[in-house]
Amino acid sequence: MNTKCKEFVEYIVNSAPQHNKQAVEDDVCAHFHLTLDRKVYHNEYFAVRFSYSKSASDTVSNTVLSLSALEKYDKIPFFVVLVRKSSTNLILLANTTFLKKISHSSQELSMTNIRGSFNGSDIMRDFNHRKNAPENFDYLFAVHQGMDWEDNLFRLVEASSSIKPVNQKFEPTEAERTNIFASINRACSFVKSDNFRILEDDLNERCNKCKREILVASHIENTNIRGRHIESLITSNDIERQHIISNLHNLEAALPSYDTKNGLGDYYREFDNGNTYTDIKTKIVYLNSNPKAYNIDKFLQKMAGSKSVFLFFFIGIDGSSNFKTLLCSVYHGKLIDNTVLQFHWAGRNTRGVAQFNGAAIDEMLKDESFVNEIDVTKSEAFLNKLLNR
Numbered sequence: 352m353n354t355k356c357k358e359f360v361e362y363i364v365n366s367a368p369q370h371n372k373q374a375v376e377d378d379v380c381a382h383f384h385l386t387l388d389r390k391v392y393h394n395e396y397f398a399v400r401f402s403y404s405k406s407a408s409d410t411v412s413n414t415v416l417s418l419s420a421l422e423k424y425d426k427i428p429f430f431v432v433l434v435r436k437s438s439t440n441l442i443l444l445a446n447t448t449f450l451k452k453i454s455h456s457s458q459e460l461s462m463t464n465i466r467g468s469f470n471g472s473d474i475m476r477d478f479n480h481r482k483n484a485p486e487n488f489d490y491l492f493a494v495h496q497g498m499d500w501e502d503n504l505f506r507l508v509e510a511s512s513s514i515k516p517v518n519q520k521f522e523p524t525e526a527e528r529t530n531i532f533a534s535i536n537r538a539c540s541f542v543k544s545d546n547f548r549i550l551e552d553d554l555n556e557r558c559n560k561c562k563r564e565i566l567v568a569s570h571i572e573n574t575n576i577r578g579r580h581i582e583s584l585i586t587s588n589d590i591e592r593q594h595i596i597s598n599l600h601n602l603e604a605a606l607p608s609y610d611t612k613n614g615l616g617d618y619y620r621e622f623d624n625g626n627t628y629t630d631i632k633t634k635i636v637y638l639n640s641n642p643k644a645y646n647i648d649k650f651l652q653k654m655a656g657s658k659s660v661f662l663f664f665f666i667g668i669d670g671s672s673n674f675k676t677l678l679c680s681v682y683h684g685k686l687i688d689n690t691v692l693q694f695h696w697a698g699r700n701t702r703g704v705a706q707f708n709g710a711a712i713d714e715m716l717k718d719e720s721f722v723n724e725i726d727v728t729k730s731e732a733f734l735n736k737l738l739n740r
Contacts, residue, residue, distance in 0.1 A: 352492050355396035356428050360485050363442050372403040372434040398424035400431050407438035411471020419465040428492050443483050447503035448495040449475045453511040497643035497706045521648040527655035534654040535730045538680045541660045542723040546622040551678045554664050557585045569668045582617045582631045615653045625660035633666045640709045647702035667716035675716050680723050682730040702740040
């Protein structure tokens with residue numbers, strides 16, 4: 352989380368008024384220059400909803416907010432502060448990743464109709480065996496940043512209603528299963544070929560064309576905007592890139608609104624020995640983050656093609672603006688070892704999503720003698736784990 356969030360959390364825990372909801376709201380709003388938008392106080396760094404309880408319980412039973420209102424703030428830390436008459440203030444992280452379901456008026460909730468509200472009791476108190484508490488907020492928000500709004504919405508639709516979700520688990524045919532496992536050998540062959548170097552040079556050249564702008568973008572606090580901005584700078588053609596650069600003052604308007612036509616990765620390029628899908632991940636090495644790797648069903652579906660090769664292009668930027676890039680196969684041993692599969696979090700009809708341990712990416716970027724090492728046996732076991740989910 353950004354420093355302003357950390358200051359806010361520390362203030363709520365140690366310095367803010369207690370026991371009186373209005374007094375807490377007034378004090379915190381003045382201290383952090385917050386704007387009131389209906390029931391939500393916010394600035395550009397975080398948003399917060401205050402609630403009240405006469406008891407000392409940590410249960411927030413009343414309605415907190417509508418899902419449609421939360422969508423507006425879901426890209427920044429969204430907190431719920433429970434002001435308790437008989438105890439100290441309680442603070443929870445309540446972004447969509449940490450909601451179990453939508454409780455009220457959710458009968459018409461669907462992927463295209465955002466309806467319903469959540470109660471305090473719908474906020475998870477434990478996630479990945481970590482308590483939803485200030486000492487874990489850095490880790491928890493890093494996990495949330497790796498999730499998409501659509502991923503969370505899909506899960507909440509399924510958990511909150513009897514509506515059959517649009518997305519379904521990919522069930523490969525025998526021929527497709529053969530192609531999926533053959534993707535390991537395709538990857539081994541591709542990373543040793545001249546075409547790997549051609550792709551790597553292509554991506555690095557695209558980075559060099561806008562290196563200054565990438566460094567500027569690396570200071571954007573909002574991870575989602577920062578990532579989309581850098582991906583767009585790299586993958587756009589020269590005219591589109593110039594438009595983005597010329598509109599740095601209005602990032603949201605400058606960014607193209609699109610979903611990758613291939614459903615996997617940000618940059619697609621065909622070679623005689625593989626159709627490559629490359630996902631671009633920017634890693635600010637001094638910040639804690641666990642980026643989303645891929646949707647597991649989309650990954651398997653794409654690897655079921657006879658020529659598909661999936662790679663990650665990591666861009667590492669340190670505190671001194673030193674710039675390092677790395678093109679890496681999805682089957683690299685260290686990536687597999689540091690892939691967290693969010694099965695429990697996913698909907699019943701999907702295999703969920705994969706996330707990377709950000710610290711492992713930092714280590715790979717620092718490795719001056721990095722080699723794309725692929726352990727076939729480990730990769731096969733990993734694919735079996737995905738397929739058998």
